[in-house]
Amino acid sequence: xxxxxxxxxxxxxxxxxxxxxxxxxxxxxxxxxxxxxxxxxxxxxxxxxxxxxxxxxxxxxxxxxxxxxxxxxxxxxxxxxxxxxxxxxxxxxxxxxxxxxxxxxxxxxxxxxxxxxxxxxxxxxxxxxxxxxx
Amino acid sequence: xxxxxxxxxxxxxxxxxxxxxxxxxxxxxxxxxxxxxxxxxxxxxxxxxxxxxxxxxxxxxxxxxxxxxxxxxxxxxxxxxxxxxxxxxxxxxxxxxxxxxxxxxxxxxxxxxxxxxxxxxxxxxxxxxxxxxxxxxxxxxxxxxxxxxxxxxxxxxxxxxxxxxxxxxxxxxxxxxxxxxxxxxxxxxxxxxxxxxxxxxxxxxxxxxxxxxxxxxxxxxxxxxxxxxxxxxxxxxxxxxxxxxxxxxxxxxxxxxxxxxxxxxxxxxxxxxxxxxxxxxxxxxxxxxxxx
Numbered sequence: 001x002x003x004x005x006x007x008x009x010x011x012x013x014x015x016x017x018x019x020x021x022x023x024x025x026x027x028x029x030x031x032x033x034x035x036x037x038x039x040x041x042x043x044x045x046x047x048x049x050x051x052x053x054x055x056x057x058x059x060x061x062x063x064x065x066x067x068x069x070x071x072x073x074x075x076x077x078x079x080x081x082x083x084x085x086x087x088x089x090x091x092x093x094x095x096x097x098x099x100x101x102x103x104x105x106x107x108x109x110x111x112x113x114x115x116x117x118x119x120x121x122x123x124x125x126x127x128x129x130x131x132x133x134x
Numbered sequence: 135x136x137x138x139x140x141x142x143x144x145x146x147x148x149x150x151x152x153x154x155x156x157x158x159x160x161x162x163x164x165x166x167x168x169x170x171x172x173x174x175x176x177x178x179x180x181x182x183x184x185x186x187x188x189x190x191x192x193x194x195x196x197x198x199x200x201x202x203x204x205x206x207x208x209x210x211x212x213x214x215x216x217x218x219x220x221x222x223x224x225x226x227x228x229x230x231x232x233x234x235x236x237x238x239x240x241x242x243x244x245x246x247x248x249x250x251x252x253x254x255x256x257x258x259x260x261x262x263x264x265x266x267x268x269x270x271x272x273x274x275x276x277x278x279x280x281x282x283x284x285x286x287x288x289x290x291x292x293x294x295x296x297x298x299x300x301x302x303x304x305x306x307x308x309x310x311x312x313x314x315x316x317x318x319x320x321x322x323x324x325x326x327x328x329x330x331x332x333x334x335x336x337x338x339x340x341x342x343x344x345x346x347x348x349x350x351x352x353x354x355x356x357x358x359x360x361x362x363x364x365x366x367x368x369x370x371x372x373x374x375x376x377x378x379x380x381x382x383x384x385x386x387x388x389x390x391x392x393x394x395x396x397x398x399x400x401x402x403x404x405x406x407x408x409x410x411x412x413x414x415x416x417x418x419x420x421x422x423x424x425x426x
Contacts, residue, residue: 010182012281012367014175028347041342043186045353070186070353074342081182083285112296
């Protein structure tokens, strides 16, 4: 059954992707979710992690690192809103490591700063994990 | 001969300037197109965010977010002024600075500590001249502000607002209304008044019964800072586009003026040359008559 299934990957600067896909897998705030055509409408919060989709034309796999944001499934259109999306092949392990070290070493006072630090650590860890599994 | 020479010299100078202004106009046009493309691409994100907010608000939720709430006392405020790094763009900078100065005086008159942050060399030197100290200055926002650069500022403002270090954020910039209309404006970005203001009646859109992960409320709370960042980013993009338009218009006017001047100067030169020739002929005739 060939069903039209489209992925829109939108960042604040531009619409990064707009293409037909077969299926999509991405990281929500609490774990991974897989989406196939015909999924019930949903809105979800993304976590830091991987976004994988298979192109409808030839089934090739594309992998992106996604920096939080939102996922919206609306009929046959999936919209992914995120502040940054980087192809996994372009991730830099050394830089990610640096980010993590910086986040680990940063002193934090008060709840907000602690939260921010933890967030940065999670982010750097996700980047690091992905960049080492290119 | 002396007068005609002087006119030729001026004519050359005007022609040279016309060449420069014409080039600047063309460059501004090209930059404007690029900036405009960026702005319209970025609009997709803002649109999606407001769409999400609209979808979520159907659920009629009670939700709170520190960025939405007004602080009880407004003591410390931040005024961010977006101007350009370069001049020769007509009234672009003066318009923004006038609006900013007015708001600055209003805020200080109501007894607030106003922290001024200025982007753009023009604004920085103007305020220095006025004797108003800016606490932060930026000159790295050119005609292509990136989200990353803006995000840095936005995150700092969010943190400071949540921690209670600032109670209000105003942005003075040139709002892009349409390609033929831009106006200097001061907008309050924090506290965020109404989240769904940009949601016009999109009732024609199909309604979906969404499943929310984790919950509609939590997603809304997460969207608030994102919406703020998108708004701040839009201010920067608007300012960049408006700057190029202002420069384009200013340089167009300058080129037209130069054209006009070239016209009058060449007429003047021709007249001077003519009268010179006439007087020379008269001299010769006079000389010849004297010899007879």
